[in-house]
Amino acid sequence: NAGVTQTPKFQVLKTGQSMTLQCAQDMNHNSMYWYRQDPGMGLRLIYYSASEGTTDKGEVPNGYNVSRLNKREFSLRLESAAPSQTSVYFCASTGLAGPPQYFGPGTRLLVL
Amino acid sequence: AQSVSQHNHHVILSEAASLELGCNYSYGGTVNLFWYVQYPGQHLQLLLKYFSGDPLVKGIKGFEAEFIKSKFSFNLRKPSVQWSDTAEYFCAVNAGISNYQLIWGAGTKLIIKP
Numbered sequence: 547n548a549g550v551t552q553t554p555k556f557q558v559l560k561t562g563q564s565m566t567l568q569c570a571q572d573m574n575h576n577s578m579y580w581y582r583q584d585p586g587m588g589l590r591l592i593y594y595s596a597s598e599g600t601t602d603k604g605e606v607p608n609g610y611n612v613s614r615l616n617k618r619e620f621s622l623r624l625e626s627a628a629p630s631q632t633s634v635y636f637c638a639s640t641g642l643a644g645p646p647q648y649f650g651p652g653t654r655l656l657v658l
Numbered sequence: 659a660q661s662v663s664q665h666n667h668h669v670i671l672s673e674a675a676s677l678e679l680g681c682n683y684s685y686g687g688t689v690n691l692f693w694y695v696q697y698p699g700q701h702l703q704l705l706l707k708y709f710s711g712d713p714l715v716k717g718i719k720g721f722e723a724e725f726i727k728s729k730f731s732f733n734l735r736k737p738s739v740q741w742s743d744t745a746e747y748f749c750a751v752n753a754g755i756s757n758y759q760l761i762w763g764a765g766t767k768l769i770i771k772p
Contacts, residue, residue, distance in 0.1 A: 588762025
């Protein structure tokens with residue numbers, strides 16, 4: 547099992563550019579999450595998906611969209627990147643409804 | 659607003675020393691409590707969790723945590739640390755917002771000197 551995988555690992559964007567962060571899990575989990583981690587702060591939930599085709603906003607959803615087209619994949623899209631979105635992004639999953647158990651390696655995003 | 663406070667951002671210990679990392683939360687209702695760990699170069703992973711029952715919870719690698727409701731605390735402990743315990747440790751609380759939303763502490767970086 548690869549667990550939770552994320553691509554890319556690193557990305558540099560200019561303000562206003564768009565990009566999609568990809569996340570996939572091979573554990574047949576229903577629940578998937580997107581978090582961001584900023585220096586000196588705890589993780590903050592951006593979006594959550596309880597199952598294929600369903601998504602819920604988390605604590606900091608503004609400026610992001612998500613897509614859960616199938617059980618394996620949960621993508622995060624930045625339509626028009628802003629410097630405030632410079633962060634490390636983590637995808638996570640769990641087999642049971644509830645908090646995350648397995649995390650991906652993270653994507654470091656720098657928006658100039 | 660609910661919050662989680664981890665008292666120390668950095669802790670440095672020698673091998674075989676005892677460890678206690680503090681975690682306090684601000685919420686008066688029923689809580690579920692978690693400790694996560696991120697070893698260098700590895701993914702974040704769940705270390706232990708408390709939902710109900712015995713307030714002393716045992717996790718992987720000899721770690722344990724004690725829920726003290728009167729103190730709003732969930733401190734992480736290990737009697738004798740090893741160099742391989744070097745990692746960043748995060749406390750998180752599920753405090754009634756929803757069954758999936760956690761409030762996270764800022765993390766404690768633990769360095770164990772060999």
